[in-house]
Amino acid sequence: MAQNIIHLVNVSKNYNGTEALRNINLYIRKNEFLTLLGPSGCGKTTTLRIIGGFEEPDSGEVLFNGVNITSVPPYKRKVNTVFQKYALFPHLDVFENIAFGLKIKKMDKKLIAEKVHNILELVNLSGYERREIDSLSGGQQQRVAIARALVNEPEVLLLDEPLGALDLKLRQEMQIELKNMQQRLGITFVYVTHDQEEALSMSDTIVVMKEGTIQQIGTPTDIYNEPKNPFVADFIGESNIVSGIMLRDYFVQFAGATFDCVDRGFEENEPVDVVIRPEDIQVVSPAESKLQGEVIAVTFKGVHYEMIVQNNSTRWKIQSTSMAPVGSKVGLQILPDAIHIMKRVTAK
Amino acid sequence: MKSKWLSFPYLVWMLIFIFIPLLLVLYFSLTIRTPDGLVFSFDNFRRFFEPIYLKVFLRSVYLALISTVICLALGYPMAMILAGNNFKRKNVMVFLFVVPMWMNFLLRTYAWMTLLERQGLLNTFLTFLGLPPLNLLYTQEAVVLGMVYNFLPFMVLPIYSVLRKIDRQLIEAAADLGADQMTIFRRVIFPLSLPGVMSGITMVFMPAVTTFVISRLLGGGQFTLIGNLIEQQFLFVGDWHFGSAISMVMMVIILLSMGVLSRYDKEHEGGGLW
Numbered sequence: 161m162a163q164n165i166i167h168l169v170n171v172s173k174n175y176n177g178t179e180a181l182r183n184i185n186l187y188i189r190k191n192e193f194l195t196l197l198g199p200s201g202c203g204k205t206t207t208l209r210i211i212g213g214f215e216e217p218d219s220g221e222v223l224f225n226g227v228n229i230t231s232v233p234p235y236k237r238k239v240n241t242v243f244q245k246y247a248l249f250p251h252l253d254v255f256e257n258i259a260f261g262l263k264i265k266k267m268d269k270k271l272i273a274e275k276v277h278n279i280l281e282l283v284n285l286s287g288y289e290r291r292e293i294d295s296l297s298g299g300q301q302q303r304v305a306i307a308r309a310l311v312n313e314p315e316v317l318l319l320d321e322p323l324g325a326l327d328l329k330l331r332q333e334m335q336i337e338l339k340n341m342q343q344r345l346g347i348t349f350v351y352v353t354h355d356q357e358e359a360l361s362m363s364d365t366i367v368v369m370k371e372g373t374i375q376q377i378g379t380p381t382d383i384y385n386e387p388k389n390p391f392v393a394d395f396i397g398e399s400n401i402v403s404g405i406m407l408r409d410y411f412v413q414f415a416g417a418t419f420d421c422v423d424r425g426f427e428e429n430e431p432v433d434v435v436i437r438p439e440d441i442q443v444v445s446p447a448e449s450k451l452q453g454e455v456i457a458v459t460f461k462g463v464h465y466e467m468i469v470q471n472n473s474t475r476w477k478i479q480s481t482s483m484a485p486v487g488s489k490v491g492l493q494i495l496p497d498a499i500h501i502m503k504r505v506t507a508k
Numbered sequence: 509m510k511s512k513w514l515s516f517p518y519l520v521w522m523l524i525f526i527f528i529p530l531l532l533v534l535y536f537s538l539t540i541r542t543p544d545g546l547v548f549s550f551d552n553f554r555r556f557f558e559p560i561y562l563k564v565f566l567r568s569v570y571l572a573l574i575s576t577v578i579c580l581a582l583g584y585p586m587a588m589i590l591a592g593n594n595f596k597r598k599n600v601m602v603f604l605f606v607v608p609m610w611m612n613f614l615l616r617t618y619a620w621m622t623l624l625e626r627q628g629l630l631n632t633f634l635t636f637l638g639l640p641p642l643n644l645l646y647t648q649e650a651v652v653l654g655m656v657y658n659f660l661p662f663m664v665l666p667i668y669s670v671l672r673k674i675d676r677q678l679i680e681a682a683a684d685l686g687a688d689q690m691t692i693f694r695r696v697i698f699p700l701s702l703p704g705v706m707s708g709i710t711m712v713f714m715p716a717v718t719t720f721v722i723s724r725l726l727g728g729g730q731f732t733l734i735g736n737l738i739e740q741q742f743l744f745v746g747d748w749h750f751g752s753a754i755s756m757v758m759m760v761i762i763l764l765s766m767g768v769l770s771r772y773d774k775e776h777e778g779g780g781l782w
């Protein structure tokens with residue numbers, strides 16, 4: 161049975177006036193890889209700092225294995241953090257950095273040496289014990305930071321955009337390494353990123369946040385395929401978002417045409433937001449389709465082409481492996497299960 | 509190259525005010541006056557190692573060391589308070605701390621004289637309380653007090669500036685790894701502040717070991733220090749040669765001690781004031 165290792169109950173946090181977190185409720189299951197995802201300033205770091213104990217919430221509770229730890233200081237928590245800028249101790253070498261936590265626990269010297277050795281092997285840095293921190297590359301420092309946290313065998317590892325400073329290739333390698341480590345060691349990871357691809361490829365659970373509130377919690381597939389609202393849809397992957405009217409169950413009108421869809425449970429003629437992924441739109445001949453338009457831009461993106469098609473007042477973004485030249489008239493085909501209907505959010 | 513021309517005035521300035529005087533001091537220290545004029549000799553340096561002068565030298569070093577240790581003991585906590593998190597009070601504190609430094613050095617030392625005198629403020633207060641007056645002025649303690657008072661800012665400021673530069677995340681990282689306040693100080697804050705401590709020590713020790721004003725005013729001339737010795741040679745005895753030799757010895761000692769200290773400061777982060 162999956163058990164909740166961390167539970168945030170009604171957690172709110174204000175910083176002199178700015179609401180960083182508004183009534184957050186969140187379960188984190190044991191051994192899962194949970195990602196906090198959202199745009200800059202949405203409160204990801206604040207959430208992490210509350211779990212780590214560096215910040216106390218204004219209201220609400222933090223439970224760890226069911227025990228309230230809201231005001232327990234960081235050094236007494238069974239949680240370790242990999243900081244955004246690594247925060248390695250510049251006056252200590254790699255060995256001493258990693259041994260820092262173990263020495264505080266007054267562990268036997270031989271055991272410390274052995275543990276440091278093993279963890280360095282795990283992060284692919286064998287033989288780097290005596291290197292100075294500033295002689296390491298960004299990626300190596302990053303791995304030392306992970307090793308320094310992991311060597312304490314925390315029950316939960318908090319990672320605040322740990323790959324943010326790395327270049328694309330290294331970042332992708334580290335994503336795989338991190339995911340492997342998490343699975344091998346069976347440690348709960350709480351991971352912060354604003355990179356949606358990273359979140360999708362690594363996580364068991366994604367928590368999408370916006371302005372201090374949780375927008376949606378779910379598996380990567382859920383969140384990608386069934387975004388709860390236009391914000392999530394837009395933030396997770398690219399989307400076409402247009403306004404439409406839900407004529408009745410399974411029947412929606414947008415862009416001047418009516419379409420079959422798979423959604424129901426709306427009022428008749430209820431105004432809604434319609435979300436369609438760019439890769440879910442097929443380019444066909446104009447005669448075959450309810451939607452016609454003119455291709456106004458084509459960009460080659462490596463694996464696919466990205467086309468912008470103008471239809472009346474709407475611009476559609478389309479991703480496809482084949483392309484139609486700029487200026488050509490095309491038809492757009494959208495299948496029912498590609499259409500995601502979302503309740504119109506009245507506020508904002 | 510253009511940049512060479514730009515540094516030209518500076519080079520001239522260095523030549524006139526640093527290099528030539530140094531050469532002169534060296535020249536005087538290596539010569540003695542005889543009836544046949546100036547002759548080359550190591551006599552001046554040999555004289556320095558005579559017991560009376562050696563005693564003065566040791567006393568200077570001893571008093572300067574004590575003052576430096578006291579400055580460190582007082583200055584480190586002060587720097588920590590200044591670098592602490594009370595942002596509102598901080599600027600006021602730094603300001604209060606720096607204000608006395610704007611006052612003339614002599615004035616400050618004279619002020620202490622009036623405080624410590626036989627009929628001074630402190631003794632008046634003691635008599636007022638019905639206590640016997642104390643001999644405060646013209647003691648070794650008074651000299652140390654004067655040194656500490658005058659040179660304390662040179663200890664506090666470099667430590668303060670190093671402490672302020674320490675990344676808060678490092679402290680959080682240490683706490684995250686299980687360190688309590690005391691351990692964080694011992695294992696992170698203090699080692700990282702060492703460059704500041706080193707430059708604080710040099711900046712207090714150097715003026716303290718060479719001062720002649722403080723020992724004359726607060727020591728009443730009973731505690732001749734190396735600075736007084738040099739002053740006497742130049743102003744009263746008129747033996748520029750011996751005076752120069754003592755100056756040279758002091759210079760070498762200061763340079764050596766700076767060299768040793770800067771070895772500890774391997775990061776070359778400096779104390780902010782260098």
Ligand SMILES: Nc1ncnc2c1ncn2[C@@H]1O[C@H](COP(=O)(O)OP(=O)(O)OP(=O)(O)O)[C@@H](O)[C@H]1O
Pocket residue numbers: 175176178179180198199200201202203204205206207354
């Ligand atoms: N120490 C602080 N003092 C004042 N405001 C703060 C503080 N820390 C965070 N905030 C504010 O709280 C909000 C949430 O900040 P937080 O750092 O959690 O965002 P984030 O999601 O981690 O963003 P990013 O992706 O940019 O790191 C922001 O509006 C931020 O300005």
Ligand SMILES: [Mg+2]
Pocket residue numbers: 204205206320
């Ligand atoms: Mg952040």
